[in-house]
Amino acid sequence: MKILIVYYSMYGHVLRLAEAAAAGVQSVAGAEVIMRRVPDLPFNEDKVRGSKHAQEVLLQQQDIPLCTLDDLRSADGVLFGTPTRFGNMCAQMKALFDQMVELWGQGAMEGKPAGLFVSTATSHGGQETTGYTMMAPLLHLGMIIVGVPYSTPGMLHTEGRGGTPYAATTVAGGRNELTPTPEDLEIAKALGARLAKIAAKLRS
Numbered sequence: 001m002k003i004l005i006v007y008y009s010m011y012g013h014v015l016r017l018a019e020a021a022a023a024g025v026q027s028v029a030g031a032e033v034i035m036r037r038v039p040d041l042p043f044n045e046d047k048v049r050g051s052k053h054a055q056e057v058l059l060q061q062q063d064i065p066l067c068t069l070d071d072l073r074s075a076d077g078v079l080f081g082t083p084t085r086f087g088n089m090c091a092q093m094k095a096l097f098d099q100m101v102e103l104w105g106q107g108a109m110e111g112k113p114a115g116l117f118v119s120t121a122t123s124h125g126g127q128e129t130t131g132y133t134m135m136a137p138l139l140h141l142g143m144i145i146v147g148v149p150y151s152t153p154g155m156l157h158t159e160g161r162g163g164t165p166y167a168a169t170t171v172a173g174g175r176n177e178l179t180p181t182p183e184d185l186e187i188a189k190a191l192g193a194r195l196a197k198i199a200a201k202l203r204s
Helices: 013-026 042-049 052-060 069-074 091-099 101-106 129-140 182-203
Strands: 002-007 032-037 077-085 113-120 168-171
Touching (some): 013 077, 013 113, 069 101, 091 101
Parallel strands (some): 002 032, 002 077, 113 168
């Protein structure tokens, strides 16, 4: 059973969530993690080249292949990860979604579980709306949305950190100075495990 984790990460926050989600998937017997990233877009390349931190994060991901339509087609479940842009997914992730029209036409993603993980600069900068708005294309693709129930440890809190029912999330800070909290990573791990278990049930 293949669980695809596909994401975009410029400063490393989404990458950390992806790694935590992968650990959750791997905790489920019979689940294989396939890690993929989406490429940057021309408008952002100068910014990446000009940031020492972004360059370091890019180096950390150099061995992770870029996602292809075949990766999506062959997956039994998918976790999508993105930073937020004005309450929605980043352009890099949207570009991948726009390429999935072929899969949509074939019904290739129908019946597969899908989960989301998100990073925002602030606690009100898209923690909920990014996951929520990403659900629209997933529904068009016929995927089964897997959220984060409030029974998940760490979800019931009033702290300035992540954790929404729509997506596993973290707060990066306005200058990207924060790192995902242990609680945020545990929620991402729990989402990975939950999606893998649901994928296994759907296959059986």
